[in-house]
Amino acid sequence: MTSESEHPALRRLRAAMHDAGHAALVALSQDNVTYAAGFLVPSHLTNRFRRTIVVLAGDSFACQIVVNVEEIQARARSRFTDIRPYNQFTEDPANLLADALIEAGVDTGRIAIELDFMPAVDYIQLRKRLPSAEFVGCADLFFRTRMIKSDEEIATLRRVGTLSERVIGEVLGEVKIGMTEIDVARQLVDRLIAGGSSNFKYRVGSGANSSITNCGTTAKKIEAGDLIRIEVLGDVDNYRSNVTRTAVAGTATERQQRIWAALMGARDTCKMMLKPGTAVADVYRTYVRICREHDIEPTLKFLGHGIGQTIHEEPYLTDTRDIVFAPNITFTMEPLYMIPGEMGFHVEDMYVITADGFDAITGNLCSNDELIPVG
Amino acid sequence: MTSESEHPALRRLRAAMHDAGHAALVALSQDNVTYAAGFLVPSHLTNRFRRTIVVLAGDSFACQIVVNVEEIQARARSRFTDIRPYNQFTEDPANLLADALIEAGVDTGRIAIELDFMPAVDYIQLRKRLPSAEFVGCADLFFRTRMIKSDEEIATLRRVGTLSERVIGEVLGEVKIGMTEIDVARQLVDRLIAGGSSNFKYRVGSGANSSITNCGTTAKKIEAGDLIRIEVLGDVDNYRSNVTRTAVAGTATERQQRIWAALMGARDTCKMMLKPGTAVADVYRTYVRICREHDIEPTLKFLGHGIGQTIHEEPYLTDTRDIVFAPNITFTMEPLYMIPGEMGFHVEDMYVITADGFDAITGNLCSNDELIPVG
Numbered sequence A, B: 001m002t003s004e005s006e007h008p009a010l011r012r013l014r015a016a017m018h019d020a021g022h023a024a025l026v027a028l029s030q031d032n033v034t035y036a037a038g039f040l041v042p043s044h045l046t047n048r049f050r051r052t053i054v055v056l057a058g059d060s061f062a063c064q065i066v067v068n069v070e071e072i073q074a075r076a077r078s079r080f081t082d083i084r085p086y087n088q089f090t091e092d093p094a095n096l097l098a099d100a101l102i103e104a105g106v107d108t109g110r111i112a113i114e115l116d117f118m119p120a121v122d123y124i125q126l127r128k129r130l131p132s133a134e135f136v137g138c139a140d141l142f143f144r145t146r147m148i149k150s151d152e153e154i155a156t157l158r159r160v161g162t163l164s165e166r167v168i169g170e171v172l173g174e175v176k177i178g179m180t181e182i183d184v185a186r187q188l189v190d191r192l193i194a195g196g197s198s199n200f201k202y203r204v205g206s207g208a209n210s211s212i213t214n215c216g217t218t219a220k221k222i223e224a225g226d227l228i229r230i231e232v233l234g235d236v237d238n239y240r241s242n243v244t245r246t247a248v249a250g251t252a253t254e255r256q257q258r259i260w261a262a263l264m265g266a267r268d269t270c271k272m273m274l275k276p277g278t279a280v281a282d283v284y285r286t287y288v289r290i291c292r293e294h295d296i297e298p299t300l301k302f303l304g305h306g307i308g309q310t311i312h313e314e315p316y317l318t319d320t321r322d323i324v325f326a327p328n329i330t331f332t333m334e335p336l337y338m339i340p341g342e343m344g345f346h347v348e349d350m351y352v353i354t355a356d357g358f359d360a361i362t363g364n365l366c367s368n369d370e371l372i373p374v375g
Helices: A008-019 A030-037 A068-077 A093-103 A120-129 A139-147 A151-172 A181-194 A207-211 A254-271 A280-293 B008-019 B030-037 B068-077 B093-103 B120-129 B139-147 B151-172 B181-194 B207-211 B254-271 B280-293
Strands: A024-027 A053-057 A061-067 A083-086 A110-113 A134-136 A201-206 A227-233 A243-249 A330-333 A336-339 A343-346 A349-353 A358-360 A372-374 B024-027 B053-057 B061-067 B083-086 B110-113 B134-136 B201-206 B227-233 B243-249 B330-333 B336-339 B343-346 B349-353 B358-360 B372-374
Touching: A008 A024, A008 A030, A008 A053, A008 A139, A024 A030, A024 A093, A030 A053, A030 A139, A053 A093, A061 A068, A061 A093, A068 A083, A083 A093, A093 A120, A120 A134, A120 B120, A151 A181, A151 A227, A151 A243, A151 A330, A151 A349, A181 A201, A181 A227, A181 B181, A201 A207, A207 A227, A207 A343, A227 A343, A243 A343, A254 A280, A254 A330, A254 A343, B008 B024, B008 B030, B008 B053, B008 B139, B024 B030, B024 B093, B030 B053, B030 B139, B053 B093, B061 B068, B061 B093, B068 B083, B083 B093, B093 B120, B120 B134, B151 B181, B151 B227, B151 B243, B151 B330, B151 B349, B181 B201, B181 B227, B201 B207, B207 B227, B207 B343, B227 B343, B243 B343, B254 B280, B254 B330, B254 B343
Parallel strands: A024 A110, A061 A083, A110 A134, A243 A372, B024 B110, B061 B083, B110 B134, B243 B372
Antiparallel strands: A024 A053, A053 A061, A201 A227, A227 A243, A330 A349, A336 A343, A349 A358, B024 B053, B053 B061, B201 B227, B227 B243, B330 B349, B336 B343, B349 B358
16 A cells, blocks of 8 residues: 555554654554554454454555454454454564564654553553664644544544434434433434444433533433433444533423523623634633633533544633634533532534634534523 | 541452552552552543643542542532632642642652553653652552442442433343334433433444444445444443343344354353353353354454443453463453444343352343344
């Protein structure tokens, strides 16, 4: 395989590798391997002992190392044609990686590798095998490459975002007082699977449970006056959604309405800033400032996060990031305010930066401008 | 907290740490952290950038490091009372870990830490902060401690195993020719959620799709003559099941019956070996020998695997392991034979070794001694 015939994602990664002066680029994490290979090795989801590794080097070297159990699927579905299987019980994948780097002729060069994911034991073994190589991290390289989506990636994000929002809206239409959180989850999951999602997560929290950011879904019954928070972390073709709605069983209290209006006002002001050239840190600071003007201290130290093949990626919308918006960056904004033990307010939608502004990937099917009345 | 008042799981880990002469024991992986803390930090499932770390040292030091987003849940649900939150954007959890080890007075000692999971970047930082410490892996320590289950753990494994087998049996009773794999998955998942599972995986494969070991679930319709393979990787209270059944739409062919009978015969011979004192390698060798006598070359290089807080743990039933069965070891046996592109044969049940034999955790509700006729 020459670089000319490579998939655009691989060409982008190889170009970033060359630009940074690296001799090779190596990924081991589920998200970066899937981004490169174009398919999710199932073992990556369930078994941390089965390493999957992709290697790019020089102008044309490319290979993928997989556990032998996944060899057939990798040969059928991966963008890599050079598939190197190993026996998980008798072979060390770090040795296959070292062999590949030696074969590619980069064993004395600078190798960019996922130090933020690679297990230390693999790092130690690789250094032993390649004592003259220099190893540097590549978290930033991957994130900056993945942050700017292709039109095809954005189309997939629209599919999964739209599915997720539609499903939440349909389920909220069915919620009745007396149903349990698990009852709600069954409706939610059934529709997600019917819509083609399989590797999703979800959260349904009511009453005090809604105030736990990453709550479990329990047998608690929904009672009049409860806030009900539904969050979907969906997937379609390895791209993720993150959509959240907050509903109220019955009628919102004056206090609930006031808090919600403050959060919506902060969000809507931030929306007006979504365009190329805006610093994500400024959006976050604006959000925090407006919330505080309404005596609300945001629970999270970020307003949102990039979204793509992982639920959370760059750009995080915080004042700790120096990223400036550019076209085709996809992300969420998720105003979130928890009153622990009492109730939680949370809305989350997906956005994409366009040439001169933004487009709301979600927010068009199930409005949460008001707390959604159910029951 | 003194060690006398610690939870039995922590006491077992601390004893194993002392027996091995380690000054401290540190876990970072989802399964080992959950085993120690008694609760699953939700971020461990969705966000690899949010480290969760538990530290045991000396006779009484114990703390858990969590991302601030999870602080409230950790304080409410963890077995650790010393909870140390960090900001994921401004603090490095490896520094909190170094601080804890210094505070515990073990910074010049031998620290057992999950080198097979810990990201290299954390290892590099920790070595920088604690240049006089010695770091060694602890995969074996954790697996040998976790391998022998308590009665409470076995009871939880029975609950999740029974749920999984019951659900598969009920769903197979509903399968009709013309349904899609996704239709079957919807029935499966609805019942799993209703039964209290939430963090499950599943596989439904029919026809040629059944021959892919870790197949995806597709919109393919079930046709007469298809083999249908349903695998559930369930969870209840952080313990996992792994149960698989193979059905046939209509009537099994003579060839299918012959292959199945050979696999069942091999499995049943292995069952007779399940008791304290049997080497797992001998069970695997017996399985392979009998399969080969019937001209079947097993697709997997293991017959089964330990099961507990992870789907796959020790003991793997292979000839690469020197483990000998002892009471309260829980594991699966999963005869599996794939004819790529055509069909897959696979049955998986959960077992526990008792004082003088074994008990079948599953296999009592939905027999697969024959290919299950459906449709």
